[in-house]
Amino acid sequence: MTIDQARRAAPTLEAVAAAAGVSRSTVSRVVNGGAQVKPDVVASVNAAIESLGYIPNRAARSLARRRSMAIALVVPEETTRFFGDPYFAEIVRGITTALDDSEYVLVLQLASASGPSANSIRYLLGGNVDGALVVSHHSSDTSLTRLGASLPVVFNGRPLAPTDPPSYFVDVDNAAGAEAATDHLISLGRRRIAIIAGPEDMPPGIDRTTGWRRALQRASLTTDLIVHGDFSQAGGATAMRQLLAADPSIDGVFAASDLMASGAMSVLRDRGIGIPHEVAVVGFDDSRAATSGSIQLTTVHQPSALAGETMAKMLIALLRGEQVEHERILPTRLVVRDSA
Amino acid sequence: MTIDQARRAAPTLEAVAAAAGVSRSTVSRVVNGGAQVKPDVVASVNAAIESLGYIPNRAARSLARRRSMAIALVVPEETTRFFGDPYFAEIVRGITTALDDSEYVLVLQLASASGPSANSIRYLLGGNVDGALVVSHHSSDTSLTRLGASLPVVFNGRPLAPTDPPSYFVDVDNAAGAEAATDHLISLGRRRIAIIAGPEDMPPGIDRTTGWRRALQRASLTTDLIVHGDFSQAGGATAMRQLLAADPSIDGVFAASDLMASGAMSVLRDRGIGIPHEVAVVGFDDSRAATSGSIQLTTVHQPSALAGETMAKMLIALLRGEQVEHERILPTRLVVRDSA
DNA sequence: CTGAAAGCGCTTACAG
DNA sequence: CTGAAAGCGCTTACAG
Numbered sequence: 142m143t144i145d146q147a148r149r150a151a152p153t154l155e156a157v158a159a160a161a162g163v164s165r166s167t168v169s170r171v172v173n174g175g176a177q178v179k180p181d182v183v184a185s186v187n188a189a190i191e192s193l194g195y196i197p198n199r200a201a202r203s204l205a206r207r208r209s210m211a212i213a214l215v216v217p218e219e220t221t222r223f224f225g226d227p228y229f230a231e232i233v234r235g236i237t238t239a240l241d242d243s244e245y246v247l248v249l250q251l252a253s254a255s256g257p258s259a260n261s262i263r264y265l266l267g268g269n270v271d272g273a274l275v276v277s278h279h280s281s282d283t284s285l286t287r288l289g290a291s292l293p294v295v296f297n298g299r300p301l302a303p304t305d306p307p308s309y310f311v312d313v314d315n316a317a318g319a320e321a322a323t324d325h326l327i328s329l330g331r332r333r334i335a336i337i338a339g340p341e342d343m344p345p346g347i348d349r350t351t352g353w354r355r356a357l358q359r360a361s362l363t364t365d366l367i368v369h370g371d372f373s374q375a376g377g378a379t380a381m382r383q384l385l386a387a388d389p390s391i392d393g394v395f396a397a398s399d400l401m402a403s404g405a406m407s408v409l410r411d412r413g414i415g416i417p418h419e420v421a422v423v424g425f426d427d428s429r430a431a432t433s434g435s436i437q438l439t440t441v442h443q444p445s446a447l448a449g450e451t452m453a454k455m456l457i458a459l460l461r462g463e464q465v466e467h468e469r470i471l472p473t474r475l476v477v478r479d480s481a
Numbered sequence: 482m483t484i485d486q487a488r489r490a491a492p493t494l495e496a497v498a499a500a501a502g503v504s505r506s507t508v509s510r511v512v513n514g515g516a517q518v519k520p521d522v523v524a525s526v527n528a529a530i531e532s533l534g535y536i537p538n539r540a541a542r543s544l545a546r547r548r549s550m551a552i553a554l555v556v557p558e559e560t561t562r563f564f565g566d567p568y569f570a571e572i573v574r575g576i577t578t579a580l581d582d583s584e585y586v587l588v589l590q591l592a593s594a595s596g597p598s599a600n601s602i603r604y605l606l607g608g609n610v611d612g613a614l615v616v617s618h619h620s621s622d623t624s625l626t627r628l629g630a631s632l633p634v635v636f637n638g639r640p641l642a643p644t645d646p647p648s649y650f651v652d653v654d655n656a657a658g659a660e661a662a663t664d665h666l667i668s669l670g671r672r673r674i675a676i677i678a679g680p681e682d683m684p685p686g687i688d689r690t691t692g693w694r695r696a697l698q699r700a701s702l703t704t705d706l707i708v709h710g711d712f713s714q715a716g717g718a719t720a721m722r723q724l725l726a727a728d729p730s731i732d733g734v735f736a737a738s739d740l741m742a743s744g745a746m747s748v749l750r751d752r753g754i755g756i757p758h759e760v761a762v763v764g765f766d767d768s769r770a771a772t773s774g775s776i777q778l779t780t781v782h783q784p785s786a787l788a789g790e791t792m793a794k795m796l797i798a799l800l801r802g803e804q805v806e807h808e809r810i811l812p813t814r815l816v817v818r819d820s821a
Numbered sequence: 822c823t824g825a826a827a828g829c830g831c832t833t834a835c836a837g
Numbered sequence: 838c839t840g841a842a843a844g845c846g847c848t849t850a851c852a853g
Contacts, residue, residue: 151607151608153845153846153847154846154848155846163824164823164824165824165825165846165847165848166823166825166848166849167822167823169848169849170822170823170848173848177822178822178823179823182823196603196607196608197846197847198544198608198845198846198847199540199543199549199608199609199847200539200541200543200544200549200845200846200847201540201544201845201846201847201848202846202848203540203543203829203847204538204540204541204828204829204830204831204846204847204848205829205846205847205848206829206847206849207829207848209539209540211586211588214589220573220574220577223570224567224569224570224573226564227564229564230560230563230564231560233560233564234560234591237560237589237591241600246551246588246604246609247588247589248551248588248589249554249577249587249588249589251573251574251577263536264586267491267536268491268536268538269539269586493829493831494830494831495830503839504839504840504841505830505831505832505840505841506832506833506839506840506841507838509831509832509833510838510839512831517839518838518839519838519839522838522839537830537831538829538830538831540829540830540831541829541830541831542831542832543831543845544829544831544832544844544845544846544847545831545832545833545844545845546831546833546845547832547845822853823852823853824851824852824853825851825852826849826850826851826852827848827849827851828847828848828849828850829847829849830845831844831845832843832844832845833842833843833844833845834842834843834844835841835842835843836839836842837838837839837840837841
């Protein structure tokens, strides 16, 4: 359909009813599906809809249904951070993919990292949206988990601690991913395997450390080589220097993010330490950073677009009044490249 | 209490009218401002609004006004590209800043680079939004300029060629920025000043080249040193090699993007050519790339957030039925750092 | 299976 | 300056 065709004066349900020779109620039933309408009536109504180019008026529909048919995308992050992060890009892509097939529109609500403004909260709770998707690295903010008490909300990533009422969220299996990464290092014969962990107050940081520890313990290896970074490249470099100072015999490193892995590798290279033969490195994320350096990074892939899609579908199910599990954990996958 | 019950409990205009002892018409006038209402009546209505926590119902308002009170943010770019580009981040931030003070909500419409889907077009022209903001590097796409014929639309960046009807757009003064950059190189005593230009089919590419040429001609210098890149770092590096091969006596380079400048500088460094004493380099954008390398880049700052804000304000004025200039050109500013 | 009718919660001429 | 009334374009019990 071209723009020119869509431009005609908007026909109403009333016009369709007149054209099809039925009542407005019947047209409404056909448009919304489900209800019992005789097949030939359905056909003639659809023909009228088609020939008139009828599109339901959202405002009228919302008013009558007492639902806005809108979903908020709440982003409690600095704008530049949000837009600079491919992880968010993938999640949003997944969300829009799922929503394109629905009757819902996505309303963008940027917020500061400290949470949505009073204005935003008024908006969100003022009946302007039927539900919200919160995408952030700070999903566990109090002001946001509270939102879940008044409005159907789905978060990306588990909350730091269980909330009351329990939140709905989609997460990736960070622990299993980290475990697979560490298992891979072990299978390579590495015995002194360090972790450059994430922050201790962020669920992905915590869970990835858990997985690393689990793998080492199963292999009866020690879990003493742990340093925390902030998920950034600079943080990874600093952490690598600390690890090397603590124990020069390290032969494997699992970094809880690709960026930290990349920082660690630059330190190893500067010291002339061979990757992977002397020290093997595995990252996490499978982001662009994994393949943009001179050494292709072995890393844990997380299905971010799928996570976004799953979040949207979960929310829609919730809005339909269906029974929905509070958490949905998606699998990760180890991608073996050159660094380990 | 369920969500539905909560929503039913939301106070209506009717309730406010009853509490204030006036008619619905009067409450409506107070809420929407403008109309003549006696001050003491205004006060008592506002008191009732306050005490009941009244928030107007968007759907009802939209239906009665026959306006959706929604604005689409149309993004005809690959998602990863859009989210990976700080330029877009700034524009979106400006847009949301302006819209936060308005009654409009921003509806996200991702589209492919080739333009919005049939579904999207149906949505945009189906009365679901009152106007659209198109943010992209491909604003001049035919399908999108035609959108402007049926719906108020504001673009970022001028169209490649004048459109019919003329488009509304906000642009930065690319030519003046490039001219200032080149003037700066000239003032430094440089005489063999090359340009690593942008693509010839993109307005910013064209306009920045125009500014470079203008400055050189005014200084009676030759404009023969021109090579085109694709705005990327790799493109800048390739272009720099070509320039050096063509004329080793080059002493100044204006690159039409920071990324290209950064690629050019890496080539200069590899060849042991000193920056800025042997070859001075100026970029364009003042993006993160300008300050993330080892040499701080002298570059042209463009006010992207302001551009977004201006786009939103322009559209709102248009929707108010005000007379609006078709183009708004924002000034750029040279930021002198270390590379020139 | 289908239709008549009563809303959903606002805005806005039209009177007064 | 204010109110009564007629919509805006849908949905949804309620009858039949």
